[in-house]
Amino acid sequence: xxxxxxxxxxxxxxxxxxxxxxxxxxxxxxxxxxxxxxxxxxxxxxxxxxxxxxxxxxxxxxxxxxxxxxxxxxxxxxxxxxxxxxxxxxxxxxxxxxxxxxxxxxxxxxxxxxxxxxxxxxxxxxxxxxxxxxxxxxxxxxxxxxxxxxxxxxxxxxxxxxxxxxxxxxxxxxxxxxxxxxxxxxxxxxxxxxxxxxxxxxxxxxxxxxxxxxxxxxxxxxxxxxxxxxxxxxxxxxxxxxxxxxxxxxxxxxxxxxxxx
Numbered sequence: 001x002x003x004x005x006x007x008x009x010x011x012x013x014x015x016x017x018x019x020x021x022x023x024x025x026x027x028x029x030x031x032x033x034x035x036x037x038x039x040x041x042x043x044x045x046x047x048x049x050x051x052x053x054x055x056x057x058x059x060x061x062x063x064x065x066x067x068x069x070x071x072x073x074x075x076x077x078x079x080x081x082x083x084x085x086x087x088x089x090x091x092x093x094x095x096x097x098x099x100x101x102x103x104x105x106x107x108x109x110x111x112x113x114x115x116x117x118x119x120x121x122x123x124x125x126x127x128x129x130x131x132x133x134x135x136x137x138x139x140x141x142x143x144x145x146x147x148x149x150x151x152x153x154x155x156x157x158x159x160x161x162x163x164x165x166x167x168x169x170x171x172x173x174x175x176x177x178x179x180x181x182x183x184x185x186x187x188x189x190x191x192x193x194x195x196x197x198x199x200x201x202x203x204x205x206x207x208x209x210x211x212x213x214x215x216x217x218x219x220x221x222x223x224x225x226x227x228x229x230x231x232x233x234x235x236x237x238x239x240x241x242x243x244x245x246x247x248x249x250x251x252x253x254x255x256x257x258x259x260x261x
Contacts, residue, residue, distance in 0.1 A: 004208070004251070004253075006210075009210040010211040011209075011211065013222065014216055036217060036219070040219070054179060059129065059131045063131070069132060070107055070175070071175060081109060082108075082112070083113060084248055086113035094114075098169035099167060099197075100170045101124050102125040103188070104175065105133075105152065106127060106135075106136065107132050107139050116143070121149050121150075121151075123151065124168070125152045127154065133152055158184060159187060160192065168195050170200060170201060170202075171201070171202040173188075173205070177221070178252055181221060182227075189232050193235065196259055200259075201257065204255055205253065206228060207221060207251075208252070209223065209224060225255070232255070236259075241253070242254040
């Protein structure tokens with residue numbers, strides 16, 4: 001994963017100058033970006049709602065390669081990134097008896113590690129993509145974890161209206177807010193406190209910028225830490241930047257949200 005440098009944290013990837021410099025440094029990525037841009041234009045016209053838009057993106061990516069659809073095209077990378085997420089949660093107190101909600105569970109990149117670790121029925125995954133949930137079921141069978149009876153549910157929003165109050169010890173969202181406009185994040189933070197257990201926490205990753213907040217196409221969003229911390233606090237939650245996550249080989253940053261004591 002690329003190291004977070006001052007230059008990368010202040011870069012505006014949506015600017016023409018940045019795109020030109022990037023293209024000159026990475027000529028092999030120009031054609032894939034042009035293809036993404038063409039797809040973005042088509043999907044913007046046919047899917048005005050962001051969730052519908054990104055569901056179509058996932059359908060397109062998953063049709064080619066379910067591993068690549070969650071950003072890890074190789075099996076080795078897929079396993080390593082899932083294990084990194086799992087190890088971090090265990091180091092922060094995740095126990096087998098806990099109940100975990102995995103937002104944007106994808107094809108169980110981290111989920112299968114969590115399912116294996118948790119007691120039967122302790123894992124609940126949600127995703128907006130039916131295509132990636134089908135891939136998740138395949139992973140569950142491949143890993144022989146059917147007896148753990150995990151829940152996996154398709155959703156269209158992050159209001160969690162179908163989930164019980166105070167139920168989850170850990171809520172986890174990896175590479176979800178990095179693909180979400182601020183309204184989706186606000187919706188999640190407005191409702192996640194209701195489903196957190198009294199001592200529970202919600203960890204989410206995001207693409208961090210220390211410059212101008214921006215997005216590339218409608219797929220990749222970059223936020224300042226203070227924006228997301230402030231948003232959580234406006235919903236009566238405490239939020240803090242997780243500095244120990246920065247030591248991990250991952251390009252995104254992490255914030256932890258808890259109920260105010």
